[in-house]
Amino acid sequence: MSRSPDGSPLERSQGRGSGLLCLCAALVLWLPSPSLAEEPKFGFGRLATPEEIAAWDTDVRPDGKGLPKGSGSVSFGQEVYDAKCASCHGTFGEDNQYMAIAGGVQPGDIDRGRASILATGQPLRTVGTKLNHVSTLWDYINRAMPFAQPKTLTPNEVYALTAYVLHLNDILPADATLDEKSILEVRMPNRNGFTTEHGFMSKAGKPDVKNAACMKDCVATVTIASELPESAQGMHGNLAEQVRSFAPTSGVKSGRAPAGASAAASPTSPGLDLAKKFACMACHGVDNKVVGPGFREIAARYKGSGGAEPQLLAKLKAGGAGVWGPVPMPPQAHVSEQDLKTILTWVLSGSPTR
Secondary structure (H helix, E strand, O other): OOEOOOOOEHHHHHHHHHHHHHHHHHHHHHOOOHHHHOOOOOOOOOOOOHHHHHHHOOOOOOOOOOOOOOEEEHHHHHHHHHHHOHHHHOOOOOOOOOOOOOOOOOOOHHHHOOOHHHHOOOOOOOHHHHOOOHHHHHHHHHHHOOOOOOOOOOHHHHHHHHHHHHHHOOOOOOOOEEEOOHHHHOOOOOOOOOOOOOOOOOOOOOOOOOOOOOOOOOOOOOOOOOOOOHHHOOEOEOHHHHOOOOOOOOOOOOOOOOOOOOOOOOOOOHHHHHHHHOOHHHOEOOOOEOOOOOHHHHHHHHOOOOOHHHHHHHHHHHOEOOOOOOOOEOOOOOOOHHHHHHHHHHHHOOOOOO
């Protein structure tokens, strides 16, 4: 019988090796697979599917990651802007109560990569002078606009709106078209105007402001509060009914139902539903002026006027300004004539909410 270097029989050594291999194989078979190891450990829930993750993973990065395929021209962007954006941001982005999104870009800014107007005594902060990446503009329009109907724009409409807003800021020519590739070639006027050398990015960074700590007669309790402007009351329904009962905070009651009435007791008026659907409430309140007059103010002006309905219907389709002030109302060509008639009938009947 041959022997191993330690003097034990070779056959016995081989037997121990075989047993060790069998033990290792058994352990490998017993260990949970990666898929099993990723299962939830708390006895409830499940792993999110790729489709569910994709529905939330919508951010767009400066390197273009996250941009969908699509394209849109400046001219198409103007059509979408006039229909869905001008009522809040002005015909040329100059501001209708909300922030101005155009203006301030000076000759030479694009070459330097610094918005020179920000260094003056009257800085004008717009899309053209503030942003350093076009992706920020695309991402914001895609996720948050229009104000009353976010996430309703198609990728082609978002590319077109991005192109048009950049054109309003003298960054793109009138014949430009943007897609997921050409958008990365756009040079923003303030692309070099950002820095990370401050306290927000690092605890060792230089603070943006310096204040001395309060040492006497300090406020004992600081109360943080917020309020909903009167113009926004009821714009999105009663917020108190849109919050889960087990949430940390409850929603503020913001409906306009009469005292003692239940907002869910009866369905809302079809005219009111369409006015919300097509973002009319972004510029008009039921009782109050927002950008344009309140609906009941319109009804009072045209009460008893026999030819008011066809006249106002034509005004809704074509848009215009001058009757209620200089702020123009964009044309509503994207709304069907039947829906416009329903909205108009509701307005002229006194804008009932039920």
